[in-house]
Amino acid sequence: MSAQLERYRLTPQMRDYDEFNDAGQRRYLPHLMYFGRTDFSSPTVNTDRAGFRISTGPDGTRASAAGHVPAGPVRILTGGSTALGVGATSDADTLASLLWSRYAPARPWLNFAGHCFNPTQEALLFTLHRHLLGDVSEVVVFSGVNAMMLARLPEWQQGEHGAFFFCGEYFEKMEELREQNRGPVKRFGRRAKPAAGAAIATFDDVRRDVDTVIASAAETTLRQLDVWQRMAGPGTRISYVLQPMSRWMRRTSTPEEEVLFEERDRIYQRGVWEELYGDVATTEVSQAFAAVLRAGCEKRGVRFFDLNPVVAAATSRDDWLFVDRVHYNDAGHDVVARITAEALELD
Template identity: 40%
Template sequence: MSARSDLTPQMSAYADRFADSGLVRWHPNLIYFHPAKYRSTVVNTDSAGFRYSHRDSTRYSPVDHAGIDSVRLIAGSSTVFGIGASSDAWTLASRMSTHDRREQPWMNFGGRSFNSTQELLLLVLYRHLLPRVDEIVLFSGFNNLGLARMPESRQEEHGTFFMYTRWHEAFDGADRTNKPLLSILRKREPERVEPVVPSLPEQLRYAADLTIRHLDGWRALAADWGAKLTFVLQPLSGWVRPRGTVEEEALFAELDAIGRFSEQYGDILDPDICTEYATLLEDQAKAMGVGFVNMSPILSESLRDDQWLFVDRIHFTDDGHDFVARKLLEVV
């Protein structure tokens, strides 16, 4: 029996189209993005690929914002997109809209598997669709750190990205007549030598510097709107508590057997790494006048031992989304 299919049956809907193994929509500017106009009982996207958020009986997206004059954005990667939610109504954006009775709803501006470069580009490319933005919460941080351990041969000028190999394979297959460009890509492939993985302190510094570089872009765009901007370092299961609930531990064990998360990122799950990474980010964020919140200790202080929060080590259950949304509204 599979703990994942038994405890989190909604995850199959994400695997079908919204996972690396799913049908990726390659995007000429973002590398990849969500399927557009996708419809299911779990996930629905607008004509650009953004997931809808809900408040009461109305749904909102960057393309379909129901004629409202202003909005609040929660941006980031797959946790913001809402992997783990059983429907659009249970993402962070929807739960924040439900509990925040100010006039402006929260809009889902998450991009699954995005690094900080892609998160910023998403706003640059689609800001023309938005009404006035009064507030931005950038709920992010893990992907840059997870990707920072890739060998130097894969670290592009603006950071490497997930699905690196699949993108090159897709590009090769899409245009085999473009020989000059393909030859350039092939020249950039690493030589057959043992890849050198940066040390953990080097990974932390690299990830923090890249995150802050792009946070400065968010700061400039927020200033143009006159919008409040807060960077929230997203929580990981190991940063919140050393051992999860019965449900979480069953899911973690199964996912480790499938995807080897602990083997690849286990050292990152140490709460001391969270503290060190948060310090690097907070000092630089505050220096540029951007608010900063480290979400993990906030959750750790208020989470019950038996409170099931995670469907995996990064993404939330429905109740987890609701709990984190309430805490976010208290601190941003």
């Protein structure tokens, strides 16, 4: 049946991403919870021994955090699956590679992104692997969508550091483990009661109001930017880029995008996009989110750029940019990489 999907006809590279992100092969890790498959090889996506995606430079040089790290200062691009390059037809067409090979080639760029990462995981990935790198001259956090999506989850799943993808599965399995270890209390002859909040979130639980979602997503993001500043050091320039997302940019889509969006809604197990995220996937909400982030970044001395209006102005409604509502095709990656380099004044 998969061979009949428009997803594979219009964007055949997504077969490799689906294999790369196969839940049956998900790589669970201490601290991070999960990260990319190691030494993954395909025509579309390739990773090193630690799971970092390969980036390529202007002369075809390949580099990655746990593989070949070029001498001298490096730049890193971090974030979730959009920064990782999901949707690109090859490693050479990701944002990190396009910055290195075409739009900001003065120093190498390493892909430091993780699929389905929240702001805490983005920072923690760098914390756990900082020892692999020498001097880091630039950090670009290219993110935002995941923070907003995860801020929709109920308060009891947020914890101190924000909710994470698949946390329902995590809480469910941890409750099973607690249940296995509960025994009768000898003194009273009764079993211990389950911990409060040990239920799995329902759709109704997720309906936090939009203002709460924005505040929660921004607080988690800004707190982790403090961590980035401390870990990267005073000599590293840090920028936060609010990633362009289809519904944050514009209300219309190309015919190809509409086919892919509709099919994604039909086969996506967690539900229809508009029902899950429609109220936070608007230009008005993205502008409100950007305003809070901008103010917080200014206080921290972190450069902030909202690329949604800029990319929207640089493209037309006829430009096919997305393979789904969040990830870009090659044309999308190219225009976003170019505008990122221009906005950040990268050389």
